[in-house]
Amino acid sequence: MPVQSLEAELGRFVGSVAEPPRVARYAVNEAMIRNWVEAHDDHNPVYVDREAARATGRPDVVCPPAMVSTWVMAGYRRHREVQRLRAEGAVEDFAYSRLMNMLDEAGYTSVVATNVEQEYLRELHPGDHVTARFTIEAISPFKRTALGEGCFVTLLKEYLNSDGDLLVKERFRLLRFAPDSREEAV
Amino acid sequence: MNLDDCAVGTALPTLDLPLNRTTIVAAAIASQDFEDVHHDPGKAQRRGTPDIFLSINSTNGFVDRYVTDWSGPNSRITRVSLRLGVPAFPGDTLRFSGEVTGTGTETVTLRVTGGNERGVHVTADVTVARTEGDRA
Numbered sequence: 182m183p184v185q186s187l188e189a190e191l192g193r194f195v196g197s198v199a200e201p202p203r204v205a206r207y208a209v210n211e212a213m214i215r216n217w218v219e220a221h222d223d224h225n226p227v228y229v230d231r232e233a234a235r236a237t238g239r240p241d242v243v244c245p246p247a248m249v250s251t252w253v254m255a256g257y258r259r260h261r262e263v264q265r266l267r268a269e270g271a272v273e274d275f276a277y278s279r280l281m282n283m284l285d286e287a288g289y290t291s292v293v294a295t296n297v298e299q300e301y302l303r304e305l306h307p308g309d310h311v312t313a314r315f316t317i318e319a320i321s322p323f324k325r326t327a328l329g330e331g332c333f334v335t336l337l338k339e340y341l342n343s344d345g346d347l348l349v350k351e352r353f354r355l356l357r358f359a360p361d362s363r364e365e366a367v
Numbered sequence: 368m369n370l371d372d373c374a375v376g377t378a379l380p381t382l383d384l385p386l387n388r389t390t391i392v393a394a395a396i397a398s399q400d401f402e403d404v405h406h407d408p409g410k411a412q413r414r415g416t417p418d419i420f421l422s423i424n425s426t427n428g429f430v431d432r433y434v435t436d437w438s439g440p441n442s443r444i445t446r447v448s449l450r451l452g453v454p455a456f457p458g459d460t461l462r463f464s465g466e467v468t469g470t471g472t473e474t475v476t477l478r479v480t481g482g483n484e485r486g487v488h489v490t491a492d493v494t495v496a497r498t499e500g501d502r503a
Binding site: 213216217219220221222223224225226227233234236237238239245246247248250251254255256257260290291292293294295296297298299300301304328329358360361 | 397413423428432435441445498
């Protein structure tokens with residue numbers, strides 16, 4: 182498919198709900214938080230020590246801000262299923278799967294995240310149950326980049342608690358590129 | 368504390384963060400990110416990168432740590448805008464530096480950069496607020 186036709190096809194996805202709401206597999210919890218802070222060697226006590234958190238005016242320990250997306254990750258079982266479906270060329274019945282399949286078919290199979298913006302409206306505490314709504318906000322024209330030819334996809338992600346309160350608003354931008362196009366891109 | 372003492376131009380202490388393969392994998396798995404480019408060198412190479420690399424969420428987590436190491440537990444990050452440059456690979460040492468770019472009654476804004484020997488890995492604008500406990 183010529184690039185202009187592909188761009189026109191991709192343009193139809195802009196503004197679409199990317200996928201069904203992502204409901205966390207489990208509530209915000211101290212074990213997952215501790216694994217995160219140990220991986221990052223972060224010694225801020227408000228993540229792991231309830232008394233230290235209370236001394237700062239918080240009701241309980243808090244989740245590190247950058248950890249918010251962890252709660253709605255799909256998990257390894259679902260990851261394997263997505264990889265299997267992708268290998269089979271199967272498309273699931275939501276916009277993001279159709280978009281990714283279209284890019285795969287055109288050879289834009291590699292992905293790298295380039296930007297993230299997060300506005301933290303509320304801190305997350307153990308027991309909070311997170312749901313995220315993903316919207317495809319923008320798709321750039323195809324460009325030559327240092328990694329190869331590709332396009333940037335911007336997702337708007339809104340994280341809510343079980344009362345429907347907005348916790349975090351995020352914009353996440355990734356580059357989908359053709360890994361074998363780097364030489365021609367010079 | 369630092370949030371009350373700082374002014375535009377105040378520099379944060381630098382942090383040298385050595386990254387090995389295990390740290391990159393541990394941070395990816397702690398965030399439930401199973402993308403092969405963050406743990407499988409062979410697959411990473413087939414996707415056009417020389418080795419596994421630090422995930423954007425892990426970089427974001429290290430920016431959190433760098434900022435609150437300075438601003439302390441009585442602070443809260445309210446906003447981040449982060450842009451990635453060159454990837455961070457096993458064997459790299461990421462050097463974080465930061466500077467105050469704005470001060471208000473409730474918040475301080477910072478520009479944080481993290482780089483390796485190949486260039487700038489991350490540039491982040493971060494807003495930090497005092498917590499309720501700090502005002503009490």
